[in-house]
Amino acid sequence: MAGILAWFWNERFWLPHNVTWADLKNTEEATFPQAEDLYLAFPLAFCMLMVRLIFERFVAKPCAIALNIQANGPQIAQPNAILEKVFTAITKHPDEKRLEGLSKQLDWDVRSIQRWFRQRRNQEKPSTLKRFCESMWKFSFGLYVFTYGVRFLKKIWGRFKKSKQGFPGGAVVESPPADAGHAGSCPGPGRSHMPRSGWSREPWPLSLRVWNLCSATGEATTTPWLWNTRHCWYNYPYQPLTPDLHYYYILELSFYWSLMFSQFTDIKRKDFGVMFLHHLVSIFLITFSYVNNMARVGTLVLCLHDSADALLEAAKMANYAKFQKICDLLFVMFAMVFITTRLGIFPL
Numbered sequence: 001m002a003g004i005l006a007w008f009w010n011e012r013f014w015l016p017h018n019v020t021w022a023d024l025k026n027t028e029e030a031t032f033p034q035a036e037d038l039y040l041a042f043p044l045a046f047c048m049l050m051v052r053l054i055f056e057r058f059v060a061k062p063c064a065i066a067l068n069i070q071a072n073g074p075q076i077a078q079p080n081a082i083l084e085k086v087f088t089a090i091t092k093h094p095d096e097k098r099l100e101g102l103s104k105q106l107d108w109d110v111r112s113i114q115r116w117f118r119q120r121r122n123q124e125k126p127s128t129l130k131r132f133c134e135s136m137w138k139f140s141f142g143l144y145v146f147t148y149g150v151r152f153l154k155k156i157w158g159r160f161k162k163s164k165q166g167f168p169g170g171a172v173v174e175s176p177p178a179d180a181g182h183a184g185s186c187p188g189p190g191r192s193h194m195p196r197s198g199w200s201r202e203p204w205p206l207s208l209r210v211w212n213l214c215s216a217t218g219e220a221t222t223t224p225w226l227w228n229t230r231h232c233w234y235n236y237p238y239q240p241l242t243p244d245l246h247y248y249y250i251l252e253l254s255f256y257w258s259l260m261f262s263q264f265t266d267i268k269r270k271d272f273g274v275m276f277l278h279h280l281v282s283i284f285l286i287t288f289s290y291v292n293n294m295a296r297v298g299t300l301v302l303c304l305h306d307s308a309d310a311l312l313e314a315a316k317m318a319n320y321a322k323f324q325k326i327c328d329l330l331f332v333m334f335a336m337v338f339i340t341t342r343l344g345i346f347p348l
Contacts, residue, residue, distance in 0.1 A: 009021070014288075014291075014292045015237060015292060016236065016237065019237060023237075023238075024237060024238075024293060030238075030240040031240055031241045032237075032238075032239075032240065032241055032293060033241050033246075033249075033290050033291060033293050033295060035291050037246065037250070037290070038250070038253060038287055038290065038291075040250055040254075041250055041253040041254045041257055042257065044250065044251075044254035045254045045255075045257035045258040045261065046258075046261075047254075048254055048255060048258040049258050049261060049262060052137050052258070052262070055136075055137055055140065056133040056134070056136070056137055059136075060132065060133035060136040060137060061129065061133055063132075063136065064129050064132045064133060064136075064320075064321075065129075067132075067321040068321075069128055069129050069132050069320060069321060070127075070128070070129065071127050071129040071130075075119055075122070076119070076123060077116050077119035077120040077123060078116065080106070080116065082102070082105065082106060083102065083106070083113070083116055083117070083120070084120075086098070086102065087117065087120050092117065092120075092121055093117070094113075094117060099113055099114065126267045128320050130267065131267060131316070131320055132317055132320040132321070134266060134267060135313045135316040135317050135320070136313070136317055138309070138313045139310050139313035139314050139317060141255060142306060142309040142310035142313060143310040145248075145251060145252065145255070145306055146303065146306040146307055146309070146310060148248065148251075149248060149299065149302060149303035149306060150303060152244050152245070152248055152299070153225075153226040153299060153300075153303060154226070155244070225296050225297070225299075225300065226300070229297065229300065229348075231296070232294075232296040232297040232300070233297075236293070236294075237292065237293040237294075239293055239295075239296060241293075241295070245295055245296075245299065248299060248302070249286065249290050249295060249298070249299075252286055252302055253283065253286045253287065253290075256279050256282045256283050256286065257283065259279050260276075260279045260280070260283070263275065263276060263279070285298075285301075286298065286302075289301075301346070304341045304342065304345060304346050305341070305342070307337055307341050308334055308337045308338040308341060308342075311330055311331075311333050311334035311337060312331075312334045312338075314330050315327050315330035315331040315334055318330055
């Protein structure tokens with residue numbers, strides 16, 4: 001087993017040349033993403049499921065009722081033991097031969113038996129109220145996490161602009177040096193640094209202190225990778241982990257784990273297998289982009305992909321509430337945002 005793990009976590013595959021996992025261990029000077037950090041996602045996913053149950057019952061359901069969305073299900077099929085046995089044990093869509101046999105056995109006409117099977121199938125479909133509550137939960141979380149992602153990335157950019165106003169002693173930093181894009185250009189923990197001057201003890205922002213630790217060839221935690229994706233790779237993989245970035249990643253990972261768990265109890269749809277694979281791949285990408293410290297580019301990908309989700313769920317809610325014009329408008333907005341972000345911005 002140890003050999004398999006050593007092969008899987010081969011540093012030559014996951015990390016740049018001359019970088020080892022030991023180089024990315026936490027020190028007093030800097031904190032880096034650690035694989036064990038992700039264990040927190042499991043209890044948080046369970047908590048998220050509990051929050052969802054409370055939200056759907058005490059927030060989404062009253063909103064649905066206020067919009068005249070009723071919990072009334074489809075018409076219930078007439079109880080019949082023979083047809084029920086066929087439905088549950090044999091087939092939900094009987095062919096003509098089986099219909100004729102049931103017709104003779106029950107002394108019913110074929111049309112009545114077809115109607116019974118149609119009503120019985122409809123009974124298994126969730127009510128519009130349940131669909132609305134599920135969509136409202138996904139809409140609320142999607143809107144929150146997208147807003148948080150934009151706020152987080154803008155805050156990073158704002159800190160960087162302030163840091164460009166000048167360092168102690170009058171030094172002004174406009175952009176990273178030419179060699180900053182190479183992995184390992186900034187000394188990692190335990191490597192040699194520029195001599196620390198007295199201003200490292202001054203109450204300057206954390207970004208300036210990290211810059212001092214990384215030397216003049218490095219980059220600060222406030223690099224504006226929102227507008228210049230090259231900053232995702234300056235000084236990689238020696239990019240310190242901030243609390244905001246850690247929270248953003250754990251939140252996203254917890255949500256996808258909660259979707260994995262709840263998918264077996266949620267509304268069953270035809271794309272169950274496709275969505276299951278989608279959630280699995282999302283968890284894989286979030287997990288390994290965090291472990292090998294590609295979190296900066298990961299935040300951009302997460303924010304881009306989250307931008308359209310809330311619009312899609314809002315369009316579903318409008319459809320369930322029978323606000324057709326609003327539904328059409330929201331779906332057009334969703335299509336525009338989806339195409340722009342995933343086919344336009346994302347490849348860039």
